[in-house]
Amino acid sequence: TSSAMKEFRVLGFEDTGAFGEPWELGSFLLNNVGPSLQRFAIPTTLDGQNVPKLNSIAIAVDTNWGGEYTCLYRVRVHR
Numbered sequence: 001t002s003s004a005m006k007e008f009r010v011l012g013f014e015d016t017g018a019f020g021e022p023w024e025l026g027s028f029l030l031n032n033v034g035p036s037l038q039r040f041a042i043p044t045t046l047d048g049q050n051v052p053k054l055n056s057i058a059i060a061v062d063t064n065w066g067g068e069y070t071c072l073y074r075v076r077v078h079r
Helices: none
Strands: 005-013 023-029 056-064
Touching: none
Parallel strands: none
Antiparallel strands: 005 023, 005 056
């Protein structure tokens, strides 16, 4: 649907409150016509540094498929 997110970013934080400088873990495109469950790999190194243990994440929705608002029903995070 047009309210589904399209382009989004994943940010990781070392603290539990999502404060401080984020680790920018990637920019992704959600396929609106594909399966409802889609997986996106997160890197283990960025700019030559190992990504540390992260205690919180944020999803930044940059665009959707044309709707006035964006619906996000579920995000799963696996190690």
